Amino acid sequence: MIVIQNARLRTVLRYIIPFVLIPAAVILSAVVFEGQRYLIVSLGIAALALLLFMTGFERKNIGSRRMVITAIMTALAVFGRFIPLFKPITAICVMTAVYLGAQAGFLCGALSVLISNIWFGQGPWTPFQMLAFGLIGLFAGYLSRFLLKHSLLLILYGVLSGAAYSLIMDVWTVLWYAGGFEWKLYLSAILSAVPFTALYAVSNVVFLLLLKKPVGNKLQRIKIKYGV
Helix, strand or coil, X not given: CCCCCCHHHHHHHHHHHHHHHHHHHHHHHHHHCCCCCHHHHHHHHHHHHHHHHHCCCCCHHHHHHHXXXXXXXXXXXXXXXXXXXXXXXXXXXXXXXHHHCHHHHHHXXXXXXXXXXXXXXXXXXXXXXXXXXXXXXXXXXXXXXXXXXXXXXXXXXXXXXXXXXXXXXXXXXXXXXXXXXXXXHHHHHHHHCHHHHHHHHHHHHHHHHHHHHHHHHHHHXXXXXXXX
16 A cells, blocks of 8 residues: 655645546546547546545555455445435445545545446446545545534535535536536526436435444444554
8 A cells, every 4th residue: 555655745635636636637528538538537537536545544554454444335335326216325425434534435436436337337427426426425524523423414415415416417417418518508407407416315315314323333443443
């Protein structure tokens, strides 16, 4: 496991990767490459997500342990995408971020999409999905202190996550349909997606409430036992 020793570099990368480099790669894929290089871009995003994960720890043994647990959570998220209609992927990413850190949440979200799309189908939409689920996990890690203490905030985050995912994917819808971004078409896409957005939000809340105690307790015990 590679460890980034320079503290200042770790701090810079923690913000540049998720908020500059990965969004730039997503936009590049859709606008410049016109969706033709989506697999290369998706693999690039996965590499950046791994680099982001490496900024979350200072010692090699801690990083290795956290990677193993994150890999298990990612596998669970991949499996969860096979559940019809209600999917626990967001809840699993949030649980990962809350207990293992924001960078682990981003990695879980991005990789679970890339891997599961081997079955569901890779396409120009994959980079947008990776960004959406990655950011959902990332912000859950930033807000972990509050989400752990207040169930209402956790429920609210589940609702907002469903809306955020839909808003990001609607950008892809407009770019695919119009060949460029148009606000009127974007607003129309948002309105037409309201039923799906509501379904995302409800499924997020249901699975967050179901997984909070059993998964949370296990992750907390692992954190204490292995020092992650």
